[in-house]
Amino acid sequence: MVEGARSLDPEERRRAWERVVQAYWKPAYVYLRVRRGASAEDAEDLTQGFFARAFEKRFFDGFDPARARFRTFLRTCLDGYAANERAADQRLKRGGGAIMLPLDFATAERDLPPSSLAGEDPDAVFHREWVRAVCAEALEVVRRRCRESGRDLALAVFERCDLSDLADADRPSYAALAAEFGIPLTQVTNLLASARREFRGAMLETVRARTASDEEFAEEARRLLGRESS
Amino acid sequence: MTLPDATVDHLLRVAGGASDATGRYELQEEIGRGGMGVVYRAHDRDLQRDVALKVLGPGAEAGDLARRLHREARVLASLEHPGMVPVHDVGILDGRAFYVMQLVRGRRLDQWAAESPSLAERLRAFERICETVAFAHAHGVVHRDLKPGNVMLGAFGEVLVMDWGVAKVLADASGAPPAPSGDAETAAGTVLGTPGYMAPEQAAGDTRAVDARTDVYALGGLLHFLLAGSPPTAGSLPRGSPRPLAAIVRRCLAIARTERYTSVIELAADIRAFQAQDPVAAYPEGPLQKAGRVVSRYRVPIALVLAYMLMRVALLLWTGV
Numbered sequence: 001m002v003e004g005a006r007s008l009d010p011e012e013r014r015r016a017w018e019r020v021v022q023a024y025w026k027p028a029y030v031y032l033r034v035r036r037g038a039s040a041e042d043a044e045d046l047t048q049g050f051f052a053r054a055f056e057k058r059f060f061d062g063f064d065p066a067r068a069r070f071r072t073f074l075r076t077c078l079d080g081y082a083a084n085e086r087a088a089d090q091r092l093k094r095g096g097g098a099i100m101l102p103l104d105f106a107t108a109e110r111d112l113p114p115s116s117l118a119g120e121d122p123d124a125v126f127h128r129e130w131v132r133a134v135c136a137e138a139l140e141v142v143r144r145r146c147r148e149s150g151r152d153l154a155l156a157v158f159e160r161c162d163l164s165d166l167a168d169a170d171r172p173s174y175a176a177l178a179a180e181f182g183i184p185l186t187q188v189t190n191l192l193a194s195a196r197r198e199f200r201g202a203m204l205e206t207v208r209a210r211t212a213s214d215e216e217f218a219e220e221a222r223r224l225l226g227r228e229s230s
Numbered sequence: 231m232t233l234p235d236a237t238v239d240h241l242l243r244v245a246g247g248a249s250d251a252t253g254r255y256e257l258q259e260e261i262g263r264g265g266m267g268v269v270y271r272a273h274d275r276d277l278q279r280d281v282a283l284k285v286l287g288p289g290a291e292a293g294d295l296a297r298r299l300h301r302e303a304r305v306l307a308s309l310e311h312p313g314m315v316p317v318h319d320v321g322i323l324d325g326r327a328f329y330v331m332q333l334v335r336g337r338r339l340d341q342w343a344a345e346s347p348s349l350a351e352r353l354r355a356f357e358r359i360c361e362t363v364a365f366a367h368a369h370g371v372v373h374r375d376l377k378p379g380n381v382m383l384g385a386f387g388e389v390l391v392m393d394w395g396v397a398k399v400l401a402d403a404s405g406a407p408p409a410p411s412g413d414a415e416t417a418a419g420t421v422l423g424t425p426g427y428m429a430p431e432q433a434a435g436d437t438r439a440v441d442a443r444t445d446v447y448a449l450g451g452l453l454h455f456l457l458a459g460s461p462p463t464a465g466s467l468p469r470g471s472p473r474p475l476a477a478i479v480r481r482c483l484a485i486a487r488t489e490r491y492t493s494v495i496e497l498a499a500d501i502r503a504f505q506a507q508d509p510v511a512a513y514p515e516g517p518l519q520k521a522g523r524v525v526s527r528y529r530v531p532i533a534l535v536l537a538y539m540l541m542r543v544a545l546l547l548w549t550g551v
Contacts, residue, residue, distance in 0.1 A: 107232060132233055135241050139233075162244055165234040186257040186270065193323070200245040225246040 021051045027129035029108050034125045036082050044105045050081045065213040138202035158195035266395045285328035296327035302395045303329035313362025335385045340378035352456040358389035360498035367442045370400040376448035377427045426461035427451035443487045450482020474504050477513035
């Protein structure tokens with residue numbers, strides 16, 4: 001994805017750029033709202049404008065994997081872009097002829113945690129949104145693969161156990177899951193183990209696609225999963 | 231739909247815990263359960279064999295229990311002996327600490343004892359237990375939870391001492407003291423063990439007083455169980471057992487550690503002495519007991535000499551007539 005965004009082939013560059021937008025627009029939006037204190041309307045304009053300008057001006061050509069993570073590089077570009085836009089008081093106006101991206105800002109705004117606006121570390125917020133996006137993409141991969149391979153029960157147990165918005169103490173016990181799905185306890189363990197392993201693999205694939213070098217991938221994977229990952 | 235923070239945190243944890251082991255072992259059925267976790271018969275897909283997999287219960291992926299489970303695996307792995315179960319693997323499975331060991335196909339000691347093996351067979355099994363425990367002591371490890379449920383008799387007659395989860399490491403093989411964290415999981419005042427087989431110092435939570443003689447006490451309880459079919463209660467001795475064996479049990483179960491055997495090797499030596507009808511250190515003999523034992527031990531040659539003498543007397547009487 002990152003390599004493709006710097007490709008000389010226009011088609012490949014566009015496809016990679018779309019994936020970069022998909023992966024990073026929401027962290028960028030939340031970052032602008034929190035770090036830059038932008039209003040919802042300004043953050044939307046800046047997000048749209050930033051990615052459109054990145055494509056037109058080939059921002060990503062200047063990325064050097066040896067100097068920084070892609071995520072850090074992108075955020076630095078975003079900082080510079082937002083500062084320039086404000087200094088020149090040249091807000092992009094929606095529908096003003098630039099590339100318009102189909103981004104769901106309403107959902108992003110709705111899910112914006114109130115606490116983050118009150119003073120959470122902006123860098124942490126950007127990272128958090130990035131992690132959330134990685135998890136969401138990996139989940140979609142797991143869902144697709146489980147359905148394609150006929151492992152609907154594994155997916156159902158995984159979603160019931162791991163996707164509910166509950167504190168760990170309130171999550172259903174393995175025994176409760178066994179009773180709920182009418183299967184032996186050992187099968188619950190095996191199904192969960194299989195789905196979680198699939199999820200771990202999908203996460204690593206997602207991180208691999210969003211990083212620009214083996215070193216960056218290893219560092220991100222270690223940071224996310226807490227160990228050397230392969 | 232956007233994933234809530236709590237869900238993201240949880241997913242990161244489960245993904246972090248889903249190591250390669252998650253796909254390698256397929257759990258098949260529960261074969262044991264204890265305070266620390268559950269033991270499953272599992273299938274190792276890589277090596278295509280059945281194994282025993284001990285894993286913590288859900289929700290216990292970190293903390294003292296996980297450290298204790300991994301410490302147990304390390305203790306087992308450090309003690310290579312025919313009476314110890316070999317450890318094959320250790321790690322995190324499905325977010326929970328686990329280790330994999332050889333699947334022992336056999337019976338627990340209490341199940342085996344219920345089939346009324348002969349006294350000689352029971353003493354042979356007990357001697358094998360003593361050998362394993364003595365080996366562990368020589369490597370600075372005290373078991374601390376010896377009981378019938380923690381001994382397995384394998385299909386090929388092997389006797390295996392299991393469940394080293396509360397073992398105490400006194401010193402490494404070189405005699406050096408353990409690392410400072412060696413007994414952190416069993417801090418002073420924490421009572422770990424099984425009533426009936428637990429030495430008084432262990433029951434009192436005095437971890438500093440625990441040494442090889444603590445296992446000697448539990449072995450006395452085991453011997454009582456093998457002789458009487460039940461654990462000792464309040465200093466009881468196995469009824470109907472030969473007096474030297476009752477004396478061995480009594481010495482093992484002494485309240486004061488100084489009155490017990492100082493080592494399992496001494497205990498095993500007394501068991502062997504009894505089997506060979508030699509003097510037993512725990513049983514001071516009077517002249518009558520000594521004579522009885524000598525007669526019993528040498529009954530065949532004594533019988534032959536007596537028969538010979540009777541024959542000579544009979545011959546003299548006959549020729550005198």
